[in-house]
Amino acid sequence: MEIGYSSPRRGLRPLHSVLYFGASLEGDPISNEICYASATELALRIRNKTLSPLEVVRAHLDRIQAVNSKLNAVVTLADGAMDSARKAEAALMRNETLGPLHGVPFTAKDCFDTAGIQTARGSRIFANRVPRADATAVSRLKQAGAILLGKTNLPEFSLWSETSNVMFGQTNNPWKLDRTPGGSSGGEGAAVSAGLSPLGMGTDLGGSNRLPAHYCNLVGFKPTHGRIPLTGTWPDLMARFMHVGTLTRTVQDAALSLSVLTGPNGKDPYAVPVPAPGVPDLGKPLQKLTVGWCAEGPFAPVDSEIQKIVVAAAAALESRGCQMKPISLAEWEQRKPIEVGMNLLGGEIATYLEPFVSGHHEKLAPSSRRLLGSPMPTFAEYLKALADVERLREDMTQYFSDLDLLLLPTAPLTAHVHGAATFQINGKTVPASHAGSATVGFGLTGSPAISIPFGFSQDRLPIGVQLVARHFEESVLFQAALALEAHSGVFQQHPPI
Numbered sequence: 109m110e111i112g113y114s115s116p117r118r119g120l121r122p123l124h125s126v127l128y129f130g131a132s133l134e135g136d137p138i139s140n141e142i143c144y145a146s147a148t149e150l151a152l153r154i155r156n157k158t159l160s161p162l163e164v165v166r167a168h169l170d171r172i173q174a175v176n177s178k179l180n181a182v183v184t185l186a187d188g189a190m191d192s193a194r195k196a197e198a199a200l201m202r203n204e205t206l207g208p209l210h211g212v213p214f215t216a217k218d219c220f221d222t223a224g225i226q227t228a229r230g231s232r233i234f235a236n237r238v239p240r241a242d243a244t245a246v247s248r249l250k251q252a253g254a255i256l257l258g259k260t261n262l263p264e265f266s267l268w269s270e271t272s273n274v275m276f277g278q279t280n281n282p283w284k285l286d287r288t289p290g291g292s293s294g295g296e297g298a299a300v301s302a303g304l305s306p307l308g309m310g311t312d313l314g315g316s317n318r319l320p321a322h323y324c325n326l327v328g329f330k331p332t333h334g335r336i337p338l339t340g341t342w343p344d345l346m347a348r349f350m351h352v353g354t355l356t357r358t359v360q361d362a363a364l365s366l367s368v369l370t371g372p373n374g375k376d377p378y379a380v381p382v383p384a385p386g387v388p389d390l391g392k393p394l395q396k397l398t399v400g401w402c403a404e405g406p407f408a409p410v411d412s413e414i415q416k417i418v419v420a421a422a423a424a425l426e427s428r429g430c431q432m433k434p435i436s437l438a439e440w441e442q443r444k445p446i447e448v449g450m451n452l453l454g455g456e457i458a459t460y461l462e463p464f465v466s467g468h469h470e471k472l473a474p475s476s477r478r479l480l481g482s483p484m485p486t487f488a489e490y491l492k493a494l495a496d497v498e499r500l501r502e503d504m505t506q507y508f509s510d511l512d513l514l515l516l517p518t519a520p521l522t523a524h525v526h527g528a529a530t531f532q533i534n535g536k537t538v539p540a541s542h543a544g545s546a547t548v549g550f551g552l553t554g555s556p557a558i559s560i561p562f563g564f565s566q567d568r569l570p571i572g573v574q575l576v577a578r579h580f581e582e583s584v585l586f587q588a589a590l591a592l593e594a595h596s597g598v599f600q601q602h603p604p605i
């Protein structure tokens with residue numbers, strides 16, 4: 109299978125052969141071509157020896173040094189990234205068998221354990237925490253040849269929809285610095301979007317990968333629950349709903365990453381032995397899918413510009429031969445997934461966090477204090493939330509009895525200003541929690557979902573659309589996402605930073 113882009117690109121500059129004989133890369137100018145290349149292309153060029161792992165890692169480290177002060181996306185650099193690049197270079201020159209991500213840099217959200225590297229979880233409580241072992245996801249990327257550059261910012265404990273904490277501060281959106289990159293994987297969103305990393309590891313329950321992707325013009329992916337082990341990620345609160353996933357520049361990058369991350373590890377009780385889907389073939393026609401689509405529905409109000417983008421995405425899939433069916437998702441008007449999720453979280457968070465925060469409340473971020481200080485749901489409300497999750501899952505089973513995919517907004521608004529407590533959407537005032545109205549439900553159902561860049565607002569903020577598939581049908585998800593990616597081409601645009 110040929111690995112490449114879905115549309116013609118200007119090739120990366122040739123690598124001078126002197127770099128393969130130990131020439132220093134210190135001071136080499138930052139290459140935007142390298143820093144904005146996809147992980148898939150970098151892997152191919154390294155394998156073909158037209159790029160050096162040393163050059164690729166150096167370019168990204170230089171990019172971090174140049175722009176991270178404006179973003180505050182990368183909060184801890186990994187010692188030894190250049191040493192790992194030299195080892196990758198040596199293996200390449202010995203013609204050793206290479207992993208599919210050999211020499212490709214990546215970053216990881218600071219909730220993933222990283223051996224010998226601070227993993228503070230965005231909290232002063234864990235400021236001195238240095239794990240002895242890597243999280244399974246980090247370990248698998250390394251085994252595939254990828255090189256860890258550093259850790260990225262998150263809200264304390266990954267438990268907020270914006271990326272800010274009292275230990276590392278606030279992360280800014282590279283498209284507009286006064287806007288949020290979302291959360292809780294907002295550090296990854298900002299880093300990958302701004303060329304600091306070609307591949308970001310994040311987590312997603314209520315939209316923590318998909319919302320930053322929407323806000324930052326990226327592909328945000330959440331596989332079926334159980335595809336990727338959670339071992340070494342934190343918190344394991346509500347692990348029955350939590351997902352490990354990626355933020356990338358292209359759909360192929362998400363698929364390639366899943367191919368090395370998936371599968372049980374003998375430790376995570378939720379991880380399932382289901383074969384990984386293959387990396388989709390760019391030249392393969394899109395199969396004739398039946399797609400239910402909704403531009404607003406139970407997620408109302410949705411910004412009118414975003415609704416137009418969803419309509420355009422529906423037309424694009426129809427032009428590729430898909431049968432498009434407008435749907436209302438009316439059942440979810442009563443289900444209220446955000447309320448369900450908050451009642452579950454509220455019923456479990458205090459008990460879960462108490463052993464960690466006891467005696468340290470003065471160190472907590474305001475977001476954590478608000479969560480812990482919120483009224484707990486009654487026992488009846490908590491039981492109702494559990495029952496509502498089952499109803500949401502029954503709804504999904506019913507939808508997919510005659511549909512292959514759902515096409516929906518990723519979020520009801522574009523990247524908003526930092527710290528907003530309410531939003532104005534189409535003349536209506538809604539609480540900040542409304543940002544997750546289109547994502548939370550699919551975390552609770554465990555469904556595979558992906559956000560794909562598909563347009564921009566009038567003020568040049570990215571807009572993504574969301575696809576959702578049946579459990580373990582990521583291959584269908586990727587094929588439709590590839591078609592949308594190729595149609596729009598907006599993933600090739602980069603922030604003005």
